[in-house]
Amino acid sequence: MSGKFKLITGLGNKDENKVKSLVLLWAKAGADIFDTSPVTIPSLQKAFIENGLNLEDFDFCTSYAIKGDFHGKKAKIDPILCKLCNKCKKVCIEGAIEPPNVNELKCIGCSHCKKACKYGAISLYDSDDDGFFELLKKDVKLDTVEIHISIKDKKIIKDEFKKIIKALNNSNCAKNSKISVCFNRTYFSNSKTEKILEKLKELSGNREFMVQADGNSMNGANNTLAGTIETVAFGLFVKSLGYDVILSGGCNEFSAELANKAGLTCSIGFGSFARKMTENLPEDEKLKVAKEFVRKTKELLNDKQC
Numbered sequence: 618m619s620g621k622f623k624l625i626t627g628l629g630n631k632d633e634n635k636v637k638s639l640v641l642l643w644a645k646a647g648a649d650i651f652d653t654s655p656v657t658i659p660s661l662q663k664a665f666i667e668n669g670l671n672l673e674d675f676d677f678c679t680s681y682a683i684k685g686d687f688h689g690k691k692a693k694i695d696p697i698l699c700k701l702c703n704k705c706k707k708v709c710i711e712g713a714i715e716p717p718n719v720n721e722l723k724c725i726g727c728s729h730c731k732k733a734c735k736y737g738a739i740s741l742y743d744s745d746d747d748g749f750f751e752l753l754k755k756d757v758k759l760d761t762v763e764i765h766i767s768i769k770d771k772k773i774i775k776d777e778f779k780k781i782i783k784a785l786n787n788s789n790c791a792k793n794s795k796i797s798v799c800f801n802r803t804y805f806s807n808s809k810t811e812k813i814l815e816k817l818k819e820l821s822g823n824r825e826f827m828v829q830a831d832g833n834s835m836n837g838a839n840n841t842l843a844g845t846i847e848t849v850a851f852g853l854f855v856k857s858l859g860y861d862v863i864l865s866g867g868c869n870e871f872s873a874e875l876a877n878k879a880g881l882t883c884s885i886g887f888g889s890f891a892r893k894m895t896e897n898l899p900e901d902e903k904l905k906v907a908k909e910f911v912r913k914t915k916e917l918l919n920d921k922q923c
């Protein structure tokens with residue numbers, strides 16, 4: 618089996634123009650899967666067609682975050698506590714902050730700003746459903762639906778999961794979508810991981826089912842070996858349970874090589890690392906750099922063991 622290259626622009630990132638230019642760039646560079654906010658999918662697919670790209674050549678994925686999962690969170694600043702020191706602005710790689718304001722369309726809930734603020738002026742709140750259920754009514758190509766389940770309460774996970782599967786079954790665009798379950802180790806021991814995945818696979822019925830093993834979430838841009846070790850280790854465990862794996866969360870230039878060395882058969886999702894890689898390059902350099910990274914990554918994913 619060959620691993621795929623996935624580009625993640627962030628569930629909360631609803632900045633359609635930014636998402637469009639990023640995804641088109643990585644599509645031309647050879648990426649296979651695009652994981653974007655539900656609100657961006659219709660205009661994104663229109664842009665693919667306008668650019669002469671065949672939708673059938675790509676996998677379009679969107680996400681839903683169960684309330685409490687950090688992927689569905691947004692930051693807000695208390696203007697009374699804020700001292701306008703700009704520390705949060707410096708750490709926000711999405712360019713979502715102009716203190717004391719946060720641009721909700723750009724914020725992906727990574728919480729880096731909250732950690733940087735010494736004055737306790739930043740908090741995170743659950744956003745709405747990010748347009749997920751609206752998207753299910755539209756005429757779009759929806760290959761994969763990713764469900765973020767990093768919360769403590771198993772009953773809520775199961776109830777929410779049932780609600781989502783029911784909505785997918787009633788939707789024209791999602792009736793055959795694959796399911797990807799995304800979570801990290803925050804609330805899941807090995808035995809809990811095994812049990813919850815068994816249950817969620819059962820609830821998914823005949824749908825193709827895979828697991829996005831999230832490691833050091835939303836930290837890929839730091840680009841350290843330590844940042845991706847946890848991701849690969851979790852991926853190995855999930856694989857040993859018999860599931861198809863996508864690595865994500867902390868993935869960077871070391872991830873494919875590490876996965877390859879560990880003999881892990883998988884795909885890899887790149888978020889902040891890939892986004893940052895090209896952001897300050899001149900236009901004519903961007904495609905060259907992105908293409909080379911996709912080529913190298915896929916070469917490692919397509920090695921004999923994959």
Ligand code: SF4
Nearest residue numbers: 699700702703705734
């Ligand atoms: S780091 Fe805190 S105090 Fe400084 S600008 Fe941001 S919110 Fe305001």
Ligand code: SF4
Nearest residue numbers: 709724725727728730
């Ligand atoms: S640092 Fe992260 S959580 Fe804070 S505003 Fe930027 S994207 Fe949102």
